[in-house]
Amino acid sequence: MSLSVDLPPLPIPAERVKGFLDPAEGEALARAAIATAPLGPALEIGTYCGRSALYIGTACKAAGSVLFAVDHHRGSEENQPGWEWHDASLWDAEAGAMDTLPHLRRTLRLARLEETVIPVVGRSATLARHWGRPLGLVFIDGGHGREEAHTDYRAWARHVAEGGVLAIHDVFPDPADGGRPPYEIYGLALASGLFVERGAVKSLRLLERI
Ligand code: SAH
Ligand code: MG
Numbered sequence: 001m002s003l004s005v006d007l008p009p010l011p012i013p014a015e016r017v018k019g020f021l022d023p024a025e026g027e028a029l030a031r032a033a034i035a036t037a038p039l040g041p042a043l044e045i046g047t048y049c050g051r052s053a054l055y056i057g058t059a060c061k062a063a064g065s066v067l068f069a070v071d072h073h074r075g076s077e078e079n080q081p082g083w084e085w086h087d088a089s090l091w092d093a094e095a096g097a098m099d100t101l102p103h104l105r106r107t108l109r110l111a112r113l114e115e116t117v118i119p120v121v122g123r124s125a126t127l128a129r130h131w132g133r134p135l136g137l138v139f140i141d142g143g144h145g146r147e148e149a150h151t152d153y154r155a156w157a158r159h160v161a162e163g164g165v166l167a168i169h170d171v172f173p174d175p176a177d178g179g180r181p182p183y184e185i186y187g188l189a190l191a192s193g194l195f196v197e198r199g200a201v202k203s204l205r206l207l208e209r210i
Helices: 023-039 051-063 101-110 124-129 146-159 181-191
Strands: 042-045 067-071 117-121 135-140 160-168 195-201 204-209
Touching (some): 023 051, 023 135, 023 160, 023 204, 042 051, 042 146, 051 067, 051 101, 051 117, 051 135, 067 101, 101 117, 124 146, 146 160, 146 181, 160 181
Parallel strands (some): 135 160
Antiparallel strands (some): 195 204
């Protein structure tokens, strides 16, 4: 797998999309998406307003592939009112809940990615139970609680095609930098013997399914 391919330019600046992804991480994901497109579509867990989908989707479009963008759009624990990463502008008063789906749709429309990125609105574990297609790239960036992160790993790692990439965000080797579950599942993937590390950019880890 080559992670040094040229990237198509983003159709809109990533800073215009609310989100939690660093540009260097976005570019690494885009390279992985292009390199693995021949093996199957890409899928991400945790789309929020579409920043990572902008990077991965633009790469998929150039490679003639698609991205399934999975999110229930009600926010993770840390996005809820009173928590550190709450954004009050994403609150749906009638629902009494977060709603990031309209923001994602806006991102996809502005970036002309509506034919490439397929939003799947629901809980990732529920979708995984009905999923059958091998995937070129799986990006785990959903709930950071122990139960959710481990469930995402168990449910989705097995859908990565041979030669495909499992990408995990918010992997912090030093507990002082952030929560443990993404780091734990990264460790499980390496310990399984099924994945080898192919790249590390900030808190992103790229693991190839061997
Ligand atoms: N990748 C995004 C950030 C994702 S934030 C970016 O680039 O900015 C994490 C997202 O995961 C939130 O939008 C939350 O709604 C979603 N999420 C958390 N747990 C989930 C679950 N079990 N199923 C589906 N989505 C989930
Ligand atoms: Mg993240």
